[in-house]
Amino acid sequence: MYSDLLHALPDVFALTNFAAVIIGVIAGIVVGAMPGLSATMAISVLVPFTFGLEPLVALGLMAGIYNGAMYGGAIPAVLLRIPGTPAAVATTFDGYPMAQKGEGGFALQVAVVSSAFGGIASAFALMLLAPPLSKVTLLFGPSEVFWVAVFGLASIIFLLGGNPVKGLISACFGVFVSVIGSDPIYGNDRFTFGQLEMLDGINIVILLVGLYALPPVIDLLETPLKTGGVSSSKLGTESLWKALPRMKGFWKTWLRGSFLGIWIGILPGAGGSMAAFMSYNEARRTSKNPEEWGEGEPEGVAAAEVANNADTASALIPALTLGIPGTAVAAVMLGGLLVHGLQPGPMLFRDNPDIVFGFMWQFLFGAILLIILGGSLATNSFARLLNLPRPLLGSVIIVLMLIGVYSIHGRMFDVYLMLGFGAVGWVMDRLKFPLPPVVLGLILGGFAEENLRLALRIGRGDPMVLFQNTTSLILVALTVAVIIGPSLKKRFIDSRKAD
Amino acid sequence: MPESRKSRLTRPETLTALGILLVAAGFLIPTSELRPISALLPAAMLIGLIVLAVLLLLADQRKAAAGEEAKPVTQSPKRVVGAFLLIVSYALATDFIGFYVSTAVTIPLVAWLFGYRNPLGLLVATVIVVGTIWAIFDFGMSQDFPTGRFWGR
Numbered sequence: 001m002y003s004d005l006l007h008a009l010p011d012v013f014a015l016t017n018f019a020a021v022i023i024g025v026i027a028g029i030v031v032g033a034m035p036g037l038s039a040t041m042a043i044s045v046l047v048p049f050t051f052g053l054e055p056l057v058a059l060g061l062m063a064g065i066y067n068g069a070m071y072g073g074a075i076p077a078v079l080l081r082i083p084g085t086p087a088a089v090a091t092t093f094d095g096y097p098m099a100q101k102g103e104g105g106f107a108l109q110v111a112v113v114s115s116a117f118g119g120i121a122s123a124f125a126l127m128l129l130a131p132p133l134s135k136v137t138l139l140f141g142p143s144e145v146f147w148v149a150v151f152g153l154a155s156i157i158f159l160l161g162g163n164p165v166k167g168l169i170s171a172c173f174g175v176f177v178s179v180i181g182s183d184p185i186y187g188n189d190r191f192t193f194g195q196l197e198m199l200d201g202i203n204i205v206i207l208l209v210g211l212y213a214l215p216p217v218i219d220l221l222e223t224p225l226k227t228g229g230v231s232s233s234k235l236g237t238e239s240l241w242k243a244l245p246r247m248k249g250f251w252k253t254w255l256r257g258s259f260l261g262i263w264i265g266i267l268p269g270a271g272g273s274m275a276a277f278m279s280y281n282e283a284r285r286t287s288k289n290p291e292e293w294g295e296g297e298p299e300g301v302a303a304a305e306v307a308n309n310a311d312t313a314s315a316l317i318p319a320l321t322l323g324i325p326g327t328a329v330a331a332v333m334l335g336g337l338l339v340h341g342l343q344p345g346p347m348l349f350r351d352n353p354d355i356v357f358g359f360m361w362q363f364l365f366g367a368i369l370l371i372i373l374g375g376s377l378a379t380n381s382f383a384r385l386l387n388l389p390r391p392l393l394g395s396v397i398i399v400l401m402l403i404g405v406y407s408i409h410g411r412m413f414d415v416y417l418m419l420g421f422g423a424v425g426w427v428m429d430r431l432k433f434p435l436p437p438v439v440l441g442l443i444l445g446g447f448a449e450e451n452l453r454l455a456l457r458i459g460r461g462d463p464m465v466l467f468q469n470t471t472s473l474i475l476v477a478l479t480v481a482v483i484i485g486p487s488l489k490k491r492f493i494d495s496r497k498a499d
Numbered sequence: 500m501p502e503s504r505k506s507r508l509t510r511p512e513t514l515t516a517l518g519i520l521l522v523a524a525g526f527l528i529p530t531s532e533l534r535p536i537s538a539l540l541p542a543a544m545l546i547g548l549i550v551l552a553v554l555l556l557l558a559d560q561r562k563a564a565a566g567e568e569a570k571p572v573t574q575s576p577k578r579v580v581g582a583f584l585l586i587v588s589y590a591l592a593t594d595f596i597g598f599y600v601s602t603a604v605t606i607p608l609v610a611w612l613f614g615y616r617n618p619l620g621l622l623v624a625t626v627i628v629v630g631t632i633w634a635i636f637d638f639g640m641s642q643d644f645p646t647g648r649f650w651g652r
Contacts (some may be wrong), residue, residue, distance in 0.1 A: 052640065139609060165558070169519065169551045176526075176544040183537045190541060191526060214586070221613045222575055346510040390623055391613035395606045399628065402593060407642060412594045419587060426583075430572040431515055449540045456536075470506055 004349075005127060010356035011056060012365065012418045020057040021362050024064020025369045031065065032072020034393065035082045037216060039069035040329045044212035045397065047336045048404030055340045058361045060366075062336050063313075066329055067366035070309045071115035071374055083472070085139075087308035090276040094293060094300030104298070107301050109243045112374040114254060114302040118309030119367025121258035122265065126313040126320075127360050129266075130349075135319040137346035142455040143466045145345075147475035149448035153326030154482045156437050163484075166433045174441020175448075177202050184450055187366075197413040204335040204442055206405055206414050210421025211438060212332060213401050215429045220394035252301045253283045257303050261310025265327065266317050279307030309370075313363040320344055320356060323444060329339075331439040334494045338443065345447075507560060510569040516556035523548040578613070585609055596643035603629050 013015060031042040042065050050058030072087030078095035091111060098107040138150065155177075157167035180191045181201030192198040257279035264275040283303035284293045292302050315330040323344040326330040332343050342348055347358050405418045428435060452466075459465025466472060506524045507513065507564065527545045530538040544626035563569070585608070606628055607621040636642040 029596060096617065165551050165554050169548060169555065172544045172547045172551065176541060176548070179544070180543045183533075186534055186537055188533065188537060190537065191529065217586075218579055218582050221609070222573065222578045310512065389610065389615040389617075389620070391615040392606075392610040392620070394582075394613065395609035396624070396628055398589060398609065399602050399632070403632065403636065405642075406593075406644065407636075410643065412590070412645060415590050415593075419590060422586075426579075427515065427572070431511060445540070452540075453536060 002127075002131060004146055004353035005357045005360070006132070008354045011354055012060075012358050012361040016054065016361070017056045017060050017358070018365070020053075020060030021064045022373070023489035024061040024066075024464055025068040025373050026064075027061070028068020028070075029072035029075075029374055030068075030253025032069035032084045032088075032250055033075040033156065034072075034078050034388070035080075035084050037220075037397075038085050039394075040212050040332050042069060043131050043309025043329060043332045043336065044208040044387045045400050045404060047208060047332070047339055048408055050336065051339060051408065055342065055355045056358050056362070058336065058340060059355070060362045062333055063359060063362040064366045064369070066333070067115075067119050067309065067363070067370055068310050068373075070119070070312055071112055071370055073306070073308075074111035074115070074301070074305055075108065075196055078104055078111065087273045087276055088304070089497055090280040090308075091301055092296045093280065093304070094295070095304075096288075097294070097296035098298065098301065101296050103296065103298075106246070106298065108374075109240055110247060110250075110298045110301045111333070112370055113240075113244070114250070114257070114305035115246055115309040115374070116367050116370040117254045118258050118261055119312055119370060120364060122262055122310045122313035123360060123364035125262045126317055126363060129314075130317050130321055130360070133317065134346050134349035137321055137348060140346065140471065142451040142458065143405040143469070143471075144471045144475060145454055146451040146466065147472050147479065148322050148324070149444040149451070151475050151479045151482065152318075152444055153437065153440055153448075154479045155324060156440050157434075158482050158486055162434060164431060166431075168179060168429065170433050170435065171437035171441045174438035174443075175445035176441075177438075178442045179206065179449065184446070185453060194330035195413070197409075197411060201446070202416070202417070202442070203441070204338055205408055205422050206418045207442055208332055208335045208439065210404050210418040211330075211399050211425035211428075211435050214398065214419070217394050217397050218426055220397075236499050246298070247302070250299055253279075253299055253303045254287075254306045255259070256282055256286075257306035258310040261307035261455075262314040265311030265314030266430035273308070274420075275303040275311045276304040279303045285355045302377045312367075313360070316363075320348060320359075321346065323438065324449065325436065328439075330434045331443070333434045334443050335439060344443075344448075367415050405421055421456055507563040510559055510563055511572050512559040512569065513556055513563075516559065517551045519548055519552035520556070523552065581612070582609075585612070593645050595647055595649045597647035597650065599629065599633070600647075602632070 008122050010341060028039060028042065031037045032039065043062050046061060046065065049412065050061065069085060070087060073083055073085030074091045074095065075084060077083040077088040077091040078099050081092045081096040083089045083092055095111065097108045098104060137148075153171050157171050178201070182188070183190055188201065260279045261275040261284065264278065280300060280303045283299060284290050287293060287297075287299065289297075311327065312329075313328040315325060319325040319330040323334065327336055337344055337348075342352055342355065369431055395484055399419070402415055405414050406412065408414055425435065428438075455465050456463065459468075467476065501502045508517075523545045525573055527542065527549075529543065530542045533541075559569070585605070589601055592605070606625045610621055612625070637644070
């Protein structure tokens with residue numbers, strides 16, 4: 001089962017593939033360090049540029065960015081008390097007080113080592129759990145695949161929290177976008193309105209860039225962040241090797257945070273910020289000196305950072321095996337896989353083992369590279385990034401978005417379409433409509449429709465064919481549990497409070 | 500607290516729900532011309548959107564009736580509209596007068612209008628960005644960018 005994993009290793013060390021991971025990690029730290037930018041946005045902007053690249057180069061960039069951005073978010077969290085990414089909120093609790101005491105450099109070193117530890121643990125979890133799960137899913141037929149798609153959508157809508165009506169609207173919108181274009185079986189046009197550019201459907205990259213890159217750019221221009229700037233000479237940074245002995249007491253926190261991060265990453269809809277909060281709370285609860293937490297306790301930084309990196313690769317376990325992403329970034333990464341003709345799901349492991357297992361290695365090496373690339377010297381350099389003017393950054397991202405989307409087919413129609421999705425995405429973002437169900441709806445919509453129609457054909461039009469085997473029934477039961485579970489849990493908690 | 504808007508119908512969620520309702524109903528019309536099996540999923544999604552939009556509308560109006568104030572979608576609408584119009588103008592300019600000219604104007608213009616007013620910094624940033632794009636995409640990857648419909652190319 002794991003022999004493919006070893007076979008994939010030599011390809012990962014090919015110069016271009018390994019260089020892609022290095023570049024990705026650096027780019028990820030840069031993006032994560034800029035408040036307002038996120039890994040999701042960076043990967044969305046990157047995806048169209050990877051069209052002409054080898055899959056492992058493209059995936060290496062994505063794995064590097066994801067790992068790097070999760071650590072990069074700690075830089076402004078520690079130095080300015082502004083989390084660079086949502087997952088770095090818990091890092092501010094003790095990171096910023098440490099910086100106020102002149103220990104900002106040590107706080108960032110704790111963050112980088114903890115991030116690397118979490119990332120490595122997460123990559124191992126992906127390597128160990130994904131292959132056996134993919135073997136199971138290979139046995140699925142059309143009706144099971146249809147229910148997996150429904151289960152995936154239901155999970156991300158109902159487990160994401162927030163308003164389920166808004167989640168459902170987002171998912172319906174995504175699935176509707178997936179049916180635009182030629183009918184895959186009969187070939188008749190659906191909602192193309194005579195536009196030849198839409199016959200092949202809506203390219204996922206156009207949607208990703210519109211939804212995930214345009215709203216942050218508008219945010220960058222809407223509220224210019226004013227900080228006093230950061231002087232890297234005031235960080236009090238010492239050599240990473242000298243700082244390591246001070247971290248030897250954190251191993252329990254690292255192990256606990258890694259476990260929590262991996263578990264939360266696997267759960268659809270949960271994410272890095274939840275993992276970081278849970279890990280921070282647990283570490284504080286079990287600490288001998290909880291009263292010092294919040295006033296500059298380095299273990300607090302370790303707890304938050306290890307967990308928010310531990311959910312990175314693990315979020316890809318359901319994404320790669322079932323096509324159900326655990327986080328928004330994983331949803332965008334699924335889009336990146338599709339761009340290279342790699343349909344997430346069980347067939348991915350059978351048809352492209354070198355690529356999928358190579359991708360797992362890249363996650364592992366991305367996490368290890370964090371220590372080298374995010375070490376003391378680099379930390380000082382990355383801290384200077386906080387002084388970059390946001391309006392200038394915004395204008396450069398606008399140009400990159402246009403180039404990326406235009407390059408897909410070499411036509412401006414796609415750019416206009418992206419701007420339309422961007423406007424929709426901005427409104428959705430402001431009104432708290434979740435965006436991951438839109439992406440998942442687009443990814444799973446066509447997939448679900450194709451398998452539903454295939455199953456109905458096999459059953460000669462009888463819809464009961466969808467309920468005729470145990471796996472389908474288990475998936476239906478899981479879907480129902482996911483839908484009613486959160487409201488039952490809420491009622492249970494309310495009734496206990498009332499008692 | 501009493502609702503400060505002139506009309507309860509101008510609440511952001513209400514407007515969004517009405518928008519979804521209208522657009523989904525509009526898209527539902529062409530589904531009647533499709534084969535039933537082709538129309539199955541799109542029609543289900545559009546009907547779903549209509550039902551959900553009605554639920555969203557009712558929930559928001561109930562909040563309005565209870566005196567819950569709707570939060571504005573932005574604190575600085577002029578900046579948001581300005582940013583969006585500039586991005587759309589950049590796309591149109593790229594289409595009609597060409598990529599390089601539009602980009603060389605847009606980078607400093609957007610940064611200047613939104614608060615970065617260092618002429619040397621703007622010049623350096625524009626030269627670096629446009630130069631890098633040319634070197635990587637045009638020179639290195641032979642990527643063609645729009646040269647401008649206005650010039651008949």
